[in-house]
Amino acid sequence: MPSKNKELITELLKSSKLSITETRVKILELFLKSNGALEHADFEKLSGKSFDRVTIYRTLQTFLDKGIVHKIPTTDTSVRYAICRSECREHEHHDHHVHFRCEECGSTQCLEETDIPVLSLPKGYDVRNVEVVVSGVCKACH
Amino acid sequence: MPSKNKELITELLKSSKLSITETRVKILELFLKSNGALEHADFEKLSGKSFDRVTIYRTLQTFLDKGIVHKIPTTDTSVRYAICRSECREHEHHDHHVHFRCEECGSTQCLEETDIPVLSLPKGYDVRNVEVVVSGVCKACH
DNA sequence: AATAAATTGCAACTGTGTTGCAAAAGTATA
């Protein structure tokens, strides 16, 4: 139901006090379509190169600022983004779930149902956020 | 005791079947000196720009391949390296400890004594490696 | 000390992300 997604996207943008533009709608559509994390290059590919690199960078930054998406840690220079299903507010991102990176297909998924465990750090460390990135073989590639 | 470090470094390189060069020794010295993670720019600064960018890239890649250092996941485009105190073998890195990123001083430390917890992922996921990156305020900045 | 093998430095290149500014699109108002 694409029309339902459009409504959802419109609401999402409105509630974040962002104007509704073609680029923003399209990028959010791509996020909703793919259930994994996306990186910058994906948007250029998936959108059919219809909009400028710079616009994509700025749109993703805007979404980050508004708490619509969050970044996922990687060990290379790529930056991966995933849509926040919940919990994220403006300038305050808490991704209290595990991220999974498949070594076969290369996709990164948010495991919403898997809570991050409680850690006991040495004395003197003040914990604000915990990121867990698991790598291995995903459901589909198994 | 710098002479003791030199011996240690020589042994480390020999056991990895790497020839002992000025660059490699100096980079390993920097790793042993700093008890946190380093990124490429740090080596240029700390070494006093005495060697080429390309050499640093290649040296770090060699150390990665041999399991002497490992990468730490980040949410930006920077790549952070830490020396492996144990457990890492050639082409097989298992960093079974937590990494801590201080939001005040910007340093990244390996918390060797803090084991990563056991996770229960949904069925169908084959776990090979788990990375835990905690951010907050470190001991020194507290 | 001489030779073979590996490493380094240089130059050039690719790719990623940023900034300023003018044109275009979106929003609000009458």
Place this chain on the structure above:
DNA sequence: TATACTTTTGCAACACAGTTGCAATTTATT
């Protein structure tokens, strides 16, 4: 719905990170 105002977009240019090929240097071997 036409108008003025604001925001966003696209372009050009730039800055910086990381890579590759090759010749010169350094390290290991005999």
